[in-house]
Amino acid sequence: NAGVTQTPKFQVLKTGQSMTLQCAQDMNHNSMYWYRQDPGMGLRLIYYSASEGTTDKGEVPNGYNVSRLNKREFSLRLESAAPSQTSVYFCASKDVAGGSTDTQYFGPGTRLTVL
Amino acid sequence: AQSVTQPDIHITVSEGASLELRCNYSYGATPYLFWYVQSPGQGLQLLLKYFSGDTLVQGIKGFEAEFKRSQSSFNLRKPSVHWSDAAEYFCAVVPSGGYQKVTFGTGTKLQVIP
Numbered sequence: 687n688a689g690v691t692q693t694p695k696f697q698v699l700k701t702g703q704s705m706t707l708q709c710a711q712d713m714n715h716n717s718m719y720w721y722r723q724d725p726g727m728g729l730r731l732i733y734y735s736a737s738e739g740t741t742d743k744g745e746v747p748n749g750y751n752v753s754r755l756n757k758r759e760f761s762l763r764l765e766s767a768a769p770s771q772t773s774v775y776f777c778a779s780k781d782v783a784g785g786s787t788d789t790q791y792f793g794p795g796t797r798l799t800v801l
Numbered sequence: 802a803q804s805v806t807q808p809d810i811h812i813t814v815s816e817g818a819s820l821e822l823r824c825n826y827s828y829g830a831t832p833y834l835f836w837y838v839q840s841p842g843q844g845l846q847l848l849l850k851y852f853s854g855d856t857l858v859q860g861i862k863g864f865e866a867e868f869k870r871s872q873s874s875f876n877l878r879k880p881s882v883h884w885s886d887a888a889e890y891f892c893a894v895v896p897s898g899g900y901q902k903v904t905f906g907t908g909t910k911l912q913v914i915p
Contacts, residue, residue, distance in 0.1 A: 690844075719903075726810070728891060728907040729845075744902070776844060789835070790903060792844035 690793035699767045707762040709777030717780045718760035722773040767800045803828040807906035822877040824892030832894040834875040839889045887913045
């Protein structure tokens with residue numbers, strides 16, 4: 687049981703390049719999330735997927751797109767990277783049932799630098 | 802809109818001393834409350850959570866937190882800090898029954914000096 691996995695761990699892009707961050711979970715969770723973490727700003731939600739086939743914008747969606755490929759996988763795409771997107775990106779998943787299961791599990795993060 | 806405030810950006814304590822990290826939230830109803838810890842270069846790990854019931858909750862690694870409705874607070878405590886507790890700590894809230902969006906505080910970085 688690997689939990690939440692993310693690839694790649696590190697990435698350097700030039701301005702204007704595109705890339706896709708991959709996330710997978712093996713806990714059979716319904717909800718998945720993408721956050722970015724910047725110094726002094728905590729974690730900010732980019733997009734989330736409440737269930738397979740649905741996606742919704744979070745707090746900072748501009749410049750990003752997502753795909754919920756299946757129940758396990760949720761990818762984040764930067765179509766034209768900008769230096770402002772230099773950040774650490776975390777994927778998380780959660781069982782949608784709520785109550786005592788209402789806990790997010792996080793991946794190890796992807797450190798992205800845009801030059 | 803719900804919000805979470807962690808007023809202390811950085812805290813330094815001596816090993817063996819007690820610790821309290823502050824968290825205040827703003828929300829109409831009592832939300833679900835969480836504390837996460839992030840070691841350098843790592844993802845977030847859940848320390849403890851509060852949903853209802855006993856307002857003093859116990860977590861992993863010897864941490865506890867107390868929910869105080871009157872103060873809209875959920876402060877994290879540890880009676881004796883270890884050097885391995887040096888990390889960044891995040892408080893988070895999610896609306897009770899609203900399982901979609903989690904709001905995180907900006908974090909408190911803990912330094913432990915020998």
